[in-house]
Amino acid sequence: MKFGLPPADGTRFRSAWADLAGVGRDHRWGGYSRHGFDDADVQLRQWFTEQATRRGLDVENDRNGNVWAWWGEPGPDSVVTGSHLDSVPGGGAFDGPLGVISGLLAIDELKLRGVTPARPVAVACFLEEEGGRFGLPCLGSRLMTGTVDPDHARRLHDPDGVSLADAAKRSGLDPSGMGPDPARLASVGTFVELHIEQGRLLTAADPAAVVGIGSEIVAHGRWRITVTGQGNHAGTTRWTDRHDPMIPAAAGVLAARREIANFPGAVATVGRIHPIPGGTNVIASSVQFWLDARHESAVVTATLVDAIVSAVRQEAAAEGCAVVVQRESMSDRVVLDAGLGLQLSALLDVPVIPTGAGHDAGILAPHVPTAMLFVRNNSGISHAPEEHADVADCVIGVDALADVLEELVK
Numbered sequence: 001m002k003f004g005l006p007p008a009d010g011t012r013f014r015s016a017w018a019d020l021a022g023v024g025r026d027h028r029w030g031g032y033s034r035h036g037f038d039d040a041d042v043q044l045r046q047w048f049t050e051q052a053t054r055r056g057l058d059v060e061n062d063r064n065g066n067v068w069a070w071w072g073e074p075g076p077d078s079v080v081t082g083s084h085l086d087s088v089p090g091g092g093a094f095d096g097p098l099g100v101i102s103g104l105l106a107i108d109e110l111k112l113r114g115v116t117p118a119r120p121v122a123v124a125c126f127l128e129e130e131g132g133r134f135g136l137p138c139l140g141s142r143l144m145t146g147t148v149d150p151d152h153a154r155r156l157h158d159p160d161g162v163s164l165a166d167a168a169k170r171s172g173l174d175p176s177g178m179g180p181d182p183a184r185l186a187s188v189g190t191f192v193e194l195h196i197e198q199g200r201l202l203t204a205a206d207p208a209a210v211v212g213i214g215s216e217i218v219a220h221g222r223w224r225i226t227v228t229g230q231g232n233h234a235g236t237t238r239w240t241d242r243h244d245p246m247i248p249a250a251a252g253v254l255a256a257r258r259e260i261a262n263f264p265g266a267v268a269t270v271g272r273i274h275p276i277p278g279g280t281n282v283i284a285s286s287v288q289f290w291l292d293a294r295h296e297s298a299v300v301t302a303t304l305v306d307a308i309v310s311a312v313r314q315e316a317a318a319e320g321c322a323v324v325v326q327r328e329s330m331s332d333r334v335v336l337d338a339g340l341g342l343q344l345s346a347l348l349d350v351p352v353i354p355t356g357a358g359h360d361a362g363i364l365a366p367h368v369p370t371a372m373l374f375v376r377n378n379s380g381i382s383h384a385p386e387e388h389a390d391v392a393d394c395v396i397g398v399d400a401l402a403d404v405l406e407e408l409v410k
């Protein structure tokens, strides 16, 4: 690594990080549950606004629920960093907020270095990157870039039936303004998202590396599969009389694990399943479950999903159940800007790694030169409370981001 050693105590990082520690804690599952427009999200947006204002940055709330803090007038040659503040249910502290805090601290660092940027700099927080409440990941960046139909987005609803439109309204955002925002997008000249690494690729590439540069994001998507059978009594219904939707759903779970062996490099996960009505002594009348599938290639991803769905259909036919499959999202493989990646790897001299996780960077990349920085995660765990990056590593991440911004604003 070429960049300098961090201040040994990490005081600035610790103090900024401490602000977020109590917000959106999930006392049932551990970790954090912070979702678009919920109380935790609103509190975090307020925190971001205060922090940015205190730094003399100009804060703007855009039409799509994203918040921007500008150092300098927005312009087409701006350098934007940032990430998201929401989490998965029971998620870790770092996925998202690390990129936002690092953006603010990197601006502090540039000021300490006496840098006067020749290009505007901004930190952005994108709405509901995880899709933990409304189901569609990268909601704010998709809306801004026109990657989702705003009518469709407004109608998305959370498990309690609250629509995105109503949730936005309740938090003071007029949902009728949601949709493509070409002027906003044109004000992003370059985007750099710093993120905690979410697996073990960085350490595998170089056991000593604290920071890595992203090369690409694999294709990934989400499918909601509804199996409908006949609700009935768990004690009195003979096996032969059952139409139990849990059986095809279980076949789907097992097929996800089995089929990835036929598609090297693929992953498929059922992390959410909802039997209706959900009673111990009740044969469910229907079961909804969600399949997350990923592979470098979108075609392979689709073929894998077909294989899993046909296992569900086969079992459903035997059980006398019906199956409906709805694709909730699909993101093609994204190769991040190669020229920018080369520039940053010459600057930082750190490993270049792909990622299996989705990011707002992947939504912006087809529109603007985009790069990602990853900070070492010693736990190798993400989307769970055990997700962890050491403070010393986070400080090195801030320093690396400051180096990158300093280079790009010249």
Ligand code: GLV
Binding pocket: 129, 130, 137, 356, 357, 358, 359
């Ligand atoms: C988000 O982190 C995802 O990869 O789903």
Ligand code: MN
Binding pocket: 088, 095, 130, 357, 383
């Ligand atoms: Mn995530």
Ligand code: MN
Binding pocket: 084, 095, 096, 129, 195, 358, 359
């Ligand atoms: Mn993230």
